[in-house]
Amino acid sequence: MSQKVFAPWDDPNEKPLIRFENVTKKFGDFTAIDDLTLNIYEREFFALLGPSGCGKTTMMRMLAGFENPTSGKMELSGKNIAGIPPNKRAVNMMFQSYALFPHLSVWENIAFGLKRGNMDKRDIAARVEEMLKLTRLTKFAGRKPHQISGGQRQRVALARSLAKAPKLLLLDEPLGALDKKLRQDTQFELMDIQESTGTTFVIVTHDQEEAMTVASRVAVMDEGRIIQVATPDGIYEAPNSVYVADFIGDVNIIEGTVKPAGDGMYSLAWAENEPPFLASSDLPFSDGQKAHLAIRPEKIAITTEKPEEAKNAVQGSVLDIAYLGNLSTYHVQLAGGQIIKAQTANTRRLSRRSITWEDKVWISWNATAGVLLEQ
Amino acid sequence: MRRFFLIAVPYGWLLALFLVPFFIVFKISLSDLALSIPPYTPTMKDGFGQMIKAFDFENFVFLTTDDLYWKAYLSSLKIALISTALALLVGYPMAYGMARAPEEWRPTLMMLVILPFWTSFLIRVYAWVGILSNEGFLNQFLLWTGLISTPLTIMNTTTAVYIGIVYTYLPFMILPIYAALDRLDESLIEAAEDLGCSRIKAFWLVTIPLSRNGIIAGCFLVFIPALGEFVIPSLLGGSGTLMIGKVLFEEFFNNRDWPVASAVAVILLLILIVPIILFQRNQQRQAEAET
Numbered sequence: 001m002s003q004k005v006f007a008p009w010d011d012p013n014e015k016p017l018i019r020f021e022n023v024t025k026k027f028g029d030f031t032a033i034d035d036l037t038l039n040i041y042e043r044e045f046f047a048l049l050g051p052s053g054c055g056k057t058t059m060m061r062m063l064a065g066f067e068n069p070t071s072g073k074m075e076l077s078g079k080n081i082a083g084i085p086p087n088k089r090a091v092n093m094m095f096q097s098y099a100l101f102p103h104l105s106v107w108e109n110i111a112f113g114l115k116r117g118n119m120d121k122r123d124i125a126a127r128v129e130e131m132l133k134l135t136r137l138t139k140f141a142g143r144k145p146h147q148i149s150g151g152q153r154q155r156v157a158l159a160r161s162l163a164k165a166p167k168l169l170l171l172d173e174p175l176g177a178l179d180k181k182l183r184q185d186t187q188f189e190l191m192d193i194q195e196s197t198g199t200t201f202v203i204v205t206h207d208q209e210e211a212m213t214v215a216s217r218v219a220v221m222d223e224g225r226i227i228q229v230a231t232p233d234g235i236y237e238a239p240n241s242v243y244v245a246d247f248i249g250d251v252n253i254i255e256g257t258v259k260p261a262g263d264g265m266y267s268l269a270w271a272e273n274e275p276p277f278l279a280s281s282d283l284p285f286s287d288g289q290k291a292h293l294a295i296r297p298e299k300i301a302i303t304t305e306k307p308e309e310a311k312n313a314v315q316g317s318v319l320d321i322a323y324l325g326n327l328s329t330y331h332v333q334l335a336g337g338q339i340i341k342a343q344t345a346n347t348r349r350l351s352r353r354s355i356t357w358e359d360k361v362w363i364s365w366n367a368t369a370g371v372l373l374e375q
Numbered sequence: 376m377r378r379f380f381l382i383a384v385p386y387g388w389l390l391a392l393f394l395v396p397f398f399i400v401f402k403i404s405l406s407d408l409a410l411s412i413p414p415y416t417p418t419m420k421d422g423f424g425q426m427i428k429a430f431d432f433e434n435f436v437f438l439t440t441d442d443l444y445w446k447a448y449l450s451s452l453k454i455a456l457i458s459t460a461l462a463l464l465v466g467y468p469m470a471y472g473m474a475r476a477p478e479e480w481r482p483t484l485m486m487l488v489i490l491p492f493w494t495s496f497l498i499r500v501y502a503w504v505g506i507l508s509n510e511g512f513l514n515q516f517l518l519w520t521g522l523i524s525t526p527l528t529i530m531n532t533t534t535a536v537y538i539g540i541v542y543t544y545l546p547f548m549i550l551p552i553y554a555a556l557d558r559l560d561e562s563l564i565e566a567a568e569d570l571g572c573s574r575i576k577a578f579w580l581v582t583i584p585l586s587r588n589g590i591i592a593g594c595f596l597v598f599i600p601a602l603g604e605f606v607i608p609s610l611l612g613g614s615g616t617l618m619i620g621k622v623l624f625e626e627f628f629n630n631r632d633w634p635v636a637s638a639v640a641v642i643l644l645l646i647l648i649v650p651i652i653l654f655q656r657n658q659q660r661q662a663e664a665e666t
Binding site: 064065066085086087091092093095096097099101102103112113116117146160161164 | 580
């Protein structure tokens with residue numbers, strides 16, 4: 001039984017729903033979006049991820065029609081949308097503050113967009129009921145926004161922006177105002193709703209965990225540019241730069257110079273008097289080129305004895321232990337002063353832990369565990 | 376005990392400065408005119424029981440027999456209502472402009488609205504005499520531009536009264552509306568546009584309803600003082616403008632008929648109580664909605 005993998009971005013015949021072509025947006029002297037080219041496909045759950053001020057909100061506001069690009073082309077289903085006002089676009093937005101109309105009830109909030117078209121009254125009522133059911137708000141239809149909880153308000157905002165069945169739904173930090181537990185539940189709810197309605201979602205977030213959970217593809221942005229666009233596992237396992245590797249999750253970065261060792265293998269000289277590390281890479285590196293080895297802490301094993309099989313092993317002493325319940329992160333200081341983080345699952349009770357502070361330990365990993373990066 | 380003192384202060388204030396004067400005026404309104412000092416009878420000198428016995432509602436009955444009074448009440452209501460509407464028409468765009476102005480400009484604009492209060496009210500109304508009279512600045516300017524060939528008669532008409540009232544009470548209209556618009560979340564307008572509203576439609580469906588409390592507060596703050604206004608109609612309106620405040624003044628000082636004047640005042644207060652209660656309820660509901 002094989003399930004077709006959803007990956008329209010790999011299909012050259014697929015027409016993108018949204019196309020950014022060399023889009024630049026300037027506010028005075030400040031360049032918010034810098035020559036950006038990007039395709040987003042139908043039914044995608046696309047995440048724009050980046051620190052605040054990276055231009056992700058500007059991109060979203062351009063899609064909604066609140067800002068126009070300074071130069072470049074922006075297409076929605078093949079039609080140029082630059083200059084079309086927000087009320088004339090088949091795009092709806094869920095605002096970070098939710099922007100619910102405080103003077104209208106939940107029902108009227110959801111019906112607001114529907115009433116603007118020339119829709120029949122009974123059809124509007126039916127659609128609102130459908131949305132209320134989808135977001136489990138039927139009981140609260142008559143309440144005003146200030147009479148319901150934060151999580152319910154979030155769902156009203158979602159129902160209102162989905163009611164007009166837009167081609168594209170924009171979500172600006174949709175879960176930012178919710179507490180952690182509720183946020184996790186809501187992430188799955190969002191994915192379910194996205195799947196059942198088949199709407200294309202573009203979500204803006206600074207929370208990498210959220211982006212990884214919900215999105216089919218993630219674009220990591222910095223200073224108005226897209227650094228990498230890939231599936232969540234692609235971003236995590238094969239970041240294309242130190243910036244991306246560092247932004248998503250925890251990572252050890254080891255700097256050094258590479259030397260080809262044949263068969264896609266490279267050795268990385270990272271410190272004097274230490275044996276070089278061995279790493280595989282799909283990208284070609286020249287002899288003597290500077291490179292960074294990025295390894296996730298969970299890919300590094302920590303042992304008291306020197307492991308026999310591992311390609312890379314180095315000794316150090318435990319500087320710090322961060323206990324996270326299910327995991328423990330060991331900060332291991334090497335002879336040269338570098339600190340490497342190694343993570344292990346706590347499958348045993350804490351009292352039986354064999355490694356403690358100041359212990360001499362060996363950390364080791366395979367040649368394929370890390371990624372060699374140019375910059 | 377502390378609670379009692381806390382409440383006692385405002386209640387004592389109201390009792391001394393509102394209720395007691397009101398009962399004095401009410402008592403006078405039940406008396407008869409007399410050529411004495413004070414110019415009414417009976418007084419406490421006749422004994423309390425005697426005084427109570429002599430009270431009657433004659434003056435209130437008199438107000439209904441002479442059509443001057445109810446005409447003055449109606450005319451005042453009309454002038455106050457129209458002035459309130461005009462002040463809203465002028466004040467709302469000003470408040471909107473202030474709320475949409477760049478952040479650093481707002482304190483200056485606010486200052487400009489409040490600034491006229493630093494000059495005496497009387498002087499400002501007199502200044503309008505200089506502007507509106509036949510030889511005033513306005514007519515001279517219009518004659519100079521050639522728009523008119525003979526001076527317009529604005530002084531001593533109701534138009535002058537409207538101008539005076541709108542000018543004087545405009546800040547009371549602007550400030551509450553500005554406060555409401557200033558709090559308005561810009562993203563609500565964007566949400567309305569995103570959901571298919573044009574700019575104008577978004578203004579009607581979101582901005583106006585959300586500044587409703589400010590509009591109501593502003594209207595009452597203009598309407599209530601305008602209804603009893605005396606200085607503006609007597610200085611700018613001339614003899615042709617009938618307003619109850621002026622009638623009241625004339626009864627007191629020209630006719631020295633304190634009992635009838637008091638009766639006029641009591642009725643005016645009763646008329647004002649309705650909008651004042653409505654205003655209070657609006658303020659209360661607003662406070663509740665914000666919590």
